[in-house]
Amino acid sequence: MARPRTFDRDHVLHAAERQFRESGYNGTSVDDISAATGLGRGSLYAAFDGKHGVLVQAMAGYFDRLGNVPAKVLAGPDDGALERLHGYLLRAVHGVPLADDVPPASDRAAAACFAGKMALEIGASDAEVQRIAAECFSMLVMAVAECVRAAQRNGDIDPDADAEDLAYLLLTVIRGTDVVGAYGHSPARLTQIAESAFALLPRVSRR
Missing domain, CATH: 1.10.10.60 (Homeodomain-like)
Structure with missing residues (x-):
């Protein structure tokens, strides 16, 4: 045999x-x-x-590869949380992998979130694909929201703002730039979108 x-x-x-x-x-x-x-x-x-x-x-x-990578990237002392959030946003909108073992992509469209890409294409008719994509997104929301809370504790972001709402805002912008990037818009345009989204965070005025 x-x-x-x-x-x-x-x-x-x-x-x-x-x-x-x-x-x-x-x-x-x-x-x-x-x-x-x-x-x-x-x-x-x-x-x-x-x-x-x-x-x-x-x-x-x-x-499994994504695992706790976003949480580790965004973790750290409260006094650096706002800078980490800014860096994460810029890196994400340009499709830069968070983990070294994420397969390289041949173009900007192929660098988009794999789970999100499949959910957009077939998630509405495929419960298993939708479930995995939802788990991936929930993990990202938790990681970003925790970084927002750290920035709130440090007095950089309005403590009365809802951290999860702000996390959803930033991640929606990131996923939106997957589409904008797929249309061939320049890295400069993507950077401007990211900076505009970052500016929307309710900052605390410092005297």
């Missing part, structure tokens, strides 16, 4: 993620995934139960 073919699962899922990022779910065929990963169609179906199974596991891998 022939021995089953072995493969690096993480490598395969990273390659599939890059393919889905570049072509979208509907624009990616099983043959595309096979070419990108080096696995034959039979092996893909046996290991992942087809294209949808590859997507769900690739999204789960993305969520």
Whole structure:
């Protein structure tokens, strides 16, 4: 009996993620995934139960890699929270990965949040994709909101403002720049959008 073919699962899922990022779910065929990963169609179906199974596991891998990275990036002393929030916003709108093992992207559109990209495309009709995307977004909201609270404790942001509301505002801007960036607008334009969003934070006047 022939021995089953072995493969690096993480490598395969990273390659599939890059393919889905570049072509979208509907624009990616099983043959595309096979070419990108080096696995034959039979092996893909046996290991992942087809294209949808590859997507769900690739999204789960993305969520696992993202893990607590945003919280670690935004964590620190209260007196540096506002600067960390500013840096995070600028980095995010330019599609700069927070973790070193996030697969590189060939263009700005492909650098957008993988979970968000898939949710926009098929989340309305795919409960599993929607669930994973929602978990990713909730994790980001918690990390950003905690940084906002640190800035509030330091007296930089109005303590009466709702930290979660401000986190949703900033993350909505970030996800919006995924779309603006996909249309080919310049990095300077994206930076201006980020700076305008940052200026909307209710700052505390200092004498």
